[in-house]
Structure formats: structure tokens, C-alpha cells
Amino acid sequence: MKKTGYLLFAVLLFISCSKDNTPNPFDPNAPKPKPVASRAASIGIIGDTTDVKTTTKGGIVIMGGGTDVDAALKWMIERSGGGNVVVLRSTGTDAYNAYIKALGAVQSVETLKIDSRKLADDPAVAHVIRNAELLFIAGGDQADYVGYWKGTKVMAAINYLLNEKKIPVGGTSAGAAILGNYYFGAEYGALESSEALANPYSPKVNLGKDDFLKVPFLQTCITDQHFTQRNREGRSTVFLARIMKDWGIAARGIAVDERTAVCVDENGVAEILGTNKAFFFKADASKKPEILASNQAVTWNQSGKALQVWSISAGTSSSKFNMLTFEPQVTAGAEPFWWSIVNGVWSQRAR
Structure with a gap:
């Protein structure tokens, strides 16, 4: 009889420990799952993109294309206070991420490939840009930048960085042509x-x-x-x-x-x-x-x-x-x- 009691207790304990603790989705009082942060348009990240507050200085870089000028990007990094760097482009890869990260201490580098007006009007994309302490616009085709970005939330976010947040903003080749x-x-x-x-x-x-x-x-x-x-x-x-x-x-x-x-x-x-x-x-x-x-x-x-x-x-x-x-x-x-x-x-x- 004692053995039977122990066996029953063990079974009940196993059932209790094996119970699925996932909240019942039909229970209105159940805790809601946390949403995954959207990274629309992002094609690569190095570092921690958590928003940080650094002391920044405004500045503009007009780069003439060809091989990038290390000294100019270091100048921007120094003025960014080591915050989050965002690279904008409409074609290409995230190759700038590792390059910029190697030039100086920054919180993160993220490349956004914004190749449609839908993406350019996405609030999540604009949010990432607004959180930047350094913004760099890659080369490519300025017709894309004008066609995709003009009159959108991306344009408003860039202008916010330039005139309100006052961070270093620059571009090379086509990215400089629109400045x-x-x-x-x-x-x-x-x-x-x-x-x-x-x-x-x-x-x-x-x-x-x-x-x-x-x-x-x-x-x-x-x-x-x-x-x-x-x-x-x-x-x-x-x-x-x-x-x-x-x-x-x-x-x-x-x-x-x-x-x-x-x-x-x-x-x-x-x-x-x-x-x-x-x-x-x-x-x-x-x-x-x-x-x-x-x-x-x-x-x-x-x-x-x-x-x-x-x-x-x-x-x-x-x-x-x-x-x-x-x-x-x-x-x-x-x-x-x-x-x-x-x-x-x-x-x-x-x-």
C-alpha cells in the first residue's frame, strides 16, 4: 500500500513538472508575447543596436567617390561620440559595416538597403535612422535615392538628423550628389x-x-x-x-x-x-x-x-x-x- 502511494505521488509530480506553461492564447488575462523588433530594410548589423545617448557634433562630409577616405570617416566617428552608425543605400551589400567598425569605437554599424518607396515610408526604417549618431549614404545611383526617398519618412528622418539631432551626415559619389x-x-x-x-x-x-x-x-x-x-x-x-x-x-x-x-x-x-x-x-x-x-x-x-x-x-x-x-x-x-x-x-x- 505504501509503495502504491509513493507511485501515485511520483506520477502526479511528473505530470505537474511536465505541464506546458505557455499562456493560454484564449485567456484575456494571459500575458502578451513581446513583439520582435522590426529590422525592415536591414541587410547587416555589427555590434549592439540598442539606442544610446552620446554627445554629438554636427558635420557634413562630401566625398568624391572611388576609394573611401579613411580620415573623413574617422572625423565622422569622432563627432558621433561612438554611437550607432547607419549606412543607407539602394543596391549593394553591407561591406561598409566591417570597414567603419574597424576605423573607430562605435556602438554598432547597420546597413539599410532602401530600394522602394514602401520601405522608405516604413516607420520602422525611419526609426532606425532617427536613432543614428552617424549617417553615411553609400554610392550607387542618385536617381534611386531621389525616386525612392524624396517625400518619404526616410527623407524626414535624414533631415531630422541634419537639423535637429545634429549628427555627422555624409555621402560618397551618388550619396554626395544629393546633399x-x-x-x-x-x-x-x-x-x-x-x-x-x-x-x-x-x-x-x-x-x-x-x-x-x-x-x-x-x-x-x-x-x-x-x-x-x-x-x-x-x-x-x-x-x-x-x-x-x-x-x-x-x-x-x-x-x-x-x-x-x-x-x-x-x-x-x-x-x-x-x-x-x-x-x-x-x-x-x-x-x-x-x-x-x-x-x-x-x-x-x-x-x-x-x-x-x-x-x-x-x-x-x-x-x-x-x-x-x-x-x-x-x-x-x-x-x-x-x-x-x-x-x-x-x-x-x-x-
Whole structure:
């Protein structure tokens, strides 16, 4: 009898221990399972993406494409306070994650591949961007960035980082092409200087203005990249001619060679890092293009002085430019030029 009692107790104990403790889903008082955090658009993470609060400094990086400039990304990391890094792109891989993580101490690096307007309007995607302490926009095709991101929650999140949270934000190649208030959208493909000079109103010369990113110190600017490597001086001059004629604005341009970056701090002082040159050029409202019409070769001569230009080499003691005055911080080492166009032929002369 005693053995039977022990056996019954053991069976009851086994049943009790084996009971499924999963809450009854039909019980209204049962605890709700915790939702899994959404990582929509994420294609790779290194580190801990827990939101952190760091002391950040605003800053803008305009990188000219080609091999990335380590010094520029280190500059951004230092200004991020070591927080969360987010890389945006519409094609490609998460290769930036390991590269950036190796350059300095950061909480995490995550790449978001945002290749549709649906993803660009996803609140979860925008949330990840808003939590960043450093944002970098990879190269690719700026037509994708304009087409997918303009007017979406992603655009609003980037502008929040730029103007409210004030963190370092930068881009290379196509990622730099969208940083100006005026921008070449590349909707109809790449544009050679020869095409723009021969027909400044070709559909390929499609420019946008005042409807995308609101980048400090770049609200009167258009940017260009891969500059002398792809002979883009002519097309950038045409861009400023179009902006002047179409919108009545004497705009400014910042063009950056490959393996070179312009890093603008919170006070508007730009430092040129890397191995090549950056170019800063501006129009004069009193010097309008002489011939700028559809299917006609451009003439913007003004006695050979259509645009005032500064060329500054990277990595020297004078490699700084004041974005407020739009003049070199130190004139020694900065090369002054005039740019002009006559009958579709771009030229440069010393000032």
C-alpha cells in the first residue's frame, strides 16, 4: 500500500513538472508575447543596436567617390561620440559595416538597403535612422535615392538628423550628389560634360531644387563628384548656368575629386581630406549666360570670367574653406581660377 502511494505521488509530480506553461492564447488575462523588433530594410548589423545617448557634433562630409577616405570617416566617428552608425543605400551589400567598425569605437554599424518607396515610408526604417549618431549614404545611383526617398519618412528622418539631432551626415559619389539644395537627379542616366555643353536643356540635364535634403551650409549649393577624373568641369558650369536662368539664383558649387572629401564642421569651416582636390565655385548675378537654350551650344563667357573658382588640394595646412564667406580659410596654397564656356567649349584661366 505504501509503495502504491509513493507511485501515485511520483506520477502526479511528473505530470505537474511536465505541464506546458505557455499562456493560454484564449485567456484575456494571459500575458502578451513581446513583439520582435522590426529590422525592415536591414541587410547587416555589427555590434549592439540598442539606442544610446552620446554627445554629438554636427558635420557634413562630401566625398568624391572611388576609394573611401579613411580620415573623413574617422572625423565622422569622432563627432558621433561612438554611437550607432547607419549606412543607407539602394543596391549593394553591407561591406561598409566591417570597414567603419574597424576605423573607430562605435556602438554598432547597420546597413539599410532602401530600394522602394514602401520601405522608405516604413516607420520602422525611419526609426532606425532617427536613432543614428552617424549617417553615411553609400554610392550607387542618385536617381534611386531621389525616386525612392524624396517625400518619404526616410527623407524626414535624414533631415531630422541634419537639423535637429545634429549628427555627422555624409555621402560618397551618388550619396554626395544629393546633399545640395540643388542637385543633379540623373533620372535619365549619367551625363557627360560634352552633352551638357552641347544642349543644356537635354532631358538628361535634369536638376532638382529645394525639395529633398536640407543640409546646413549647402542651401545655395550643388555638388559634383568624380570630378576631374571624369572631366565634369563643363557639366558643373552648365548646372550653375541653368540654376541662374531657370530660377534666378547665383548658386555655388562644390565638386570633389575621387579619394577626396570635404568635411564641413558645425561652424561652416570645411577641411579637405584625402589625396586629390576639391573645387569651390560661385556665380555672380550680374554675369548671366549669353547663350543658354535648347539644342544650342552654351556660351557663358563674360570676358572669360563667368565663374569664380578656388581649387584646394587635400591634406595641407591650407586645406580649409569657409562656407559662410565662400572663400578659403587660408589663401596660401589655394589656387584661384576663372571658368567660362564659348560655343560649347569649357575653359579655365588663372585669376
